[in-house]
Amino acid sequence: MERLVRHFQEELDVLKTRLLEMGGLAEERVRHAVQSLADRDFGLIEAVLAGDEPVNQLHIEIDDRVLKLLALHQPVAADLRAVMAAVKINTDLERVADLAVNIAEAAKRYAQHPPVKKLIDIPRMTDIAQAMLRDALDAYVKGDVALAQHVLDEDDKLDALKTQIFRELLTFMLQDPTTIEPALDLILVSRHLERIGDHATNVAEDVIFMVSARDVRHHMPEADLERG
Amino acid sequence: MERLVRHFQEELDVLKTRLLEMGGLAEERVRHAVQSLADRDFGLIEAVLAGDEPVNQLHIEIDDRVLKLLALHQPVAADLRAVMAAVKINTDLERVADLAVNIAEAAKRYAQHPPVKKLIDIPRMTDIAQAMLRDALDAYVKGDVALAQHVLDEDDKLDALKTQIFRELLTFMLQDPTTIEPALDLILVSRHLERIGDHATNVAEDVIFMVSARDVRHHMPEADLERG
Numbered sequence: 001m002e003r004l005v006r007h008f009q010e011e012l013d014v015l016k017t018r019l020l021e022m023g024g025l026a027e028e029r030v031r032h033a034v035q036s037l038a039d040r041d042f043g044l045i046e047a048v049l050a051g052d053e054p055v056n057q058l059h060i061e062i063d064d065r066v067l068k069l070l071a072l073h074q075p076v077a078a079d080l081r082a083v084m085a086a087v088k089i090n091t092d093l094e095r096v097a098d099l100a101v102n103i104a105e106a107a108k109r110y111a112q113h114p115p116v117k118k119l120i121d122i123p124r125m126t127d128i129a130q131a132m133l134r135d136a137l138d139a140y141v142k143g144d145v146a147l148a149q150h151v152l153d154e155d156d157k158l159d160a161l162k163t164q165i166f167r168e169l170l171t172f173m174l175q176d177p178t179t180i181e182p183a184l185d186l187i188l189v190s191r192h193l194e195r196i197g198d199h200a201t202n203v204a205e206d207v208i209f210m211v212s213a214r215d216v217r218h219h220m221p222e223a224d225l226e227r228g
Numbered sequence: 229m230e231r232l233v234r235h236f237q238e239e240l241d242v243l244k245t246r247l248l249e250m251g252g253l254a255e256e257r258v259r260h261a262v263q264s265l266a267d268r269d270f271g272l273i274e275a276v277l278a279g280d281e282p283v284n285q286l287h288i289e290i291d292d293r294v295l296k297l298l299a300l301h302q303p304v305a306a307d308l309r310a311v312m313a314a315v316k317i318n319t320d321l322e323r324v325a326d327l328a329v330n331i332a333e334a335a336k337r338y339a340q341h342p343p344v345k346k347l348i349d350i351p352r353m354t355d356i357a358q359a360m361l362r363d364a365l366d367a368y369v370k371g372d373v374a375l376a377q378h379v380l381d382e383d384d385k386l387d388a389l390k391t392q393i394f395r396e397l398l399t400f401m402l403q404d405p406t407t408i409e410p411a412l413d414l415i416l417v418s419r420h421l422e423r424i425g426d427h428a429t430n431v432a433e434d435v436i437f438m439v440s441a442r443d444v445r446h447h448m449p450e451a452d453l454e455r456g
Contacts, residue, residue: 067308074302080295087315173401173408180401180408184415191419 008073015065015086016141022058022093023137027130029055029100030196034126037107037189038119045111048104055097062090078210085206089140092199096133099192099199106185106192113182116172122186125161125193128154132200139207148211151204158197165190236301243293243314244369250286250321251365255358257283257328258424262354265335265417266347273339276332283325290318306438313434317368320427324361327420327427334413334420341410344400350414353389353421356382360428367435376439379432386425393418 029048036044066087069075075083132151139147169183257276264272294315297303303311360379367375397411 063312067312070298070302070312071304071308074298076299080299084291084295084298084315087312088319091316091319170409170412174405177402177405181398184398184412187412188419191416 008069008075008079011065011069011073012079012082015062015069015083018058018062018065019086019089019093020137020141022055022062022090023133025055025058026093026096026100027133029097030103030126030130033100033103033107034123034189034193036104037110038123040107040111040115042108042111045104045108048100049108052097052101055094059090059094062086066090081210085140085210088206089137089203092202096196096199099196102192103189106189110182110185113178116169116179116182116186119186121161121165121168122189122193125158125165125190128157128161129193129196129200132158132197133203136200136203136207139204140210143207143211145208145211148204148207151200155197155201158194162190162194236297236303236307239293239297239301240307240310243290243297243311246286246290246293247314247317247321248365248369250283250290250318251361253283253286254321254324254328255361257325258331258354258358258421261328261331261335262351262417262421264332265338266351268335268339268343270336270339273332273336276328277336280325280329283322287318287322290314294318309438313368313438316434317365317431320430324424324427327424330420331417334417338410338413341406344397344407344410344414347414349389349393349396350417350421353386353393353418353425356385356389357421357424357428360386360425361431364428364431364435367432368438371435371439373436373439376432376435379428383425383429386422390418390422 029051032044033048035041036048066083069083073079132154135147135154136151138144139151166187169179169187172179173183257279260272261276263269264276294311297311301307360382363375363382364379366372367379394415397407397415400407401411
């Protein structure tokens with residue numbers, strides 16, 4: 001029994017390590033996508049567009065590890081919640097990597113036009129979204145509810161920046177119709193970055209549910225529990 | 229043993245029924261949101277914005293049922309894959325309901341301006357996305373891989389309509405700057421509908437993985453397996 005328990009913990013640790021790797025890859029793809037947008041770097045754009053295979057492989061591998069872990073060790077209570085959180089986090093990270101592709105697609109269109117403006121708020125949104133993702137994964141590995149709560153709080157900053165970017169670009173579009181098409185792509189990129197923050201929020205919520213007892217989850221303020 | 233097995237199947241059937249209910253609710257919310265946009269119906273807009281509690285409750289309940297099912301019955305192989313699919317489908321349906329809120333928010337802004345045009349393609353996208361979602365859930369309940377594959381094929385139609393809507397609205401915006409703001413909201417709505425199709429695609433992929441053996445999944449064409 002003692003041996004089986006230790007074995008489960010070891011397997012769970014491997015699972016967490018793989019999720020961290022996947023988070024690192026997804027984060028890097030987002031960073032490259034935004035960099036390709038800012039630098040109008042076609043080589044980097046194509047690299048992001050073509051480079052999602054490692055993340056997809058990890059996505060399949062992690063799901064596979066979860067199925068084996070559940071079938072072999074049949075965990076319950078907190079252990080089971082940790083494994084279920086891994087399933088959800090795995091999905092969120094795969095979506096984040098998908099959003100890097102969406103950003104690179106926008107970058108490719110954007111580079112066909114003269115730049116609308118120097119990018120300031122989009123790199124800022126990127127930094128915040130990445131930090132949220134990193135903190136959320138860190139909170140998962142450490143079971144750190146306070147850090148998960150911090151991630152939830154950060155989401156407001158992304159939302160404010162998204163609104164600011166929209167207003168600023170709308171002004172450009174109204175003044176000069178030639179900026180409409182490229183400005184639309186910047187607006188879309190800001191939405192993609194907002195969604196990356198949403199995925200970090202999902203991970204943070206999973207962490208809170210994983211660590212807390214079920215009743216705590218049900219008594220949480222609705223806004224923190226369900227983004228719906 | 230016989231009794232336990234039957235009990236698991238009964239519990240799984242309840243789980244499937246609840247997922248269908250949730251799918252029905254999510255679909256209805258999307259339909260109402262698009263209707264509120266087309267009819268400029270502020271009452272319906274507010275109803276959609278305020279009405280996500282039933283979906284959130286079901287979301288929590290289904291996750292809870294899954295944890296109990298796994299802890300009590302410790303399913304393996306196909307049964308385990310069916311339960312894991314339920315977890316993922318639950319998340320996808322909650323996101324679909326969230327997107328109804330996003331559409332209603334766009335409807336609220338859109339109704340502040342004169343209508344840009346009569347809506348034709350957005351209702352068409354809505355019909356396709358809803359049918360995809362319904363078929364995907366149907367495929368899950370029946371374990372119907374052919375139907376799941378049909379859902380994956382339908383996604384191209386949504387993509388084509390989204391591109392068509394974008395081009396048409398861009399023309400409006402270039403000709404008349406007063407349409408820029410409301411046209412942007414229609415573009416966003418078309419993106420939200422595309423994402424609903426993406427969630428239906430996720431469900432269909434889960435069904436294919438659930439029914440197929442693992443090796444089949446690994447040999448599937450990448451495009452069908454990973455949307456990345």
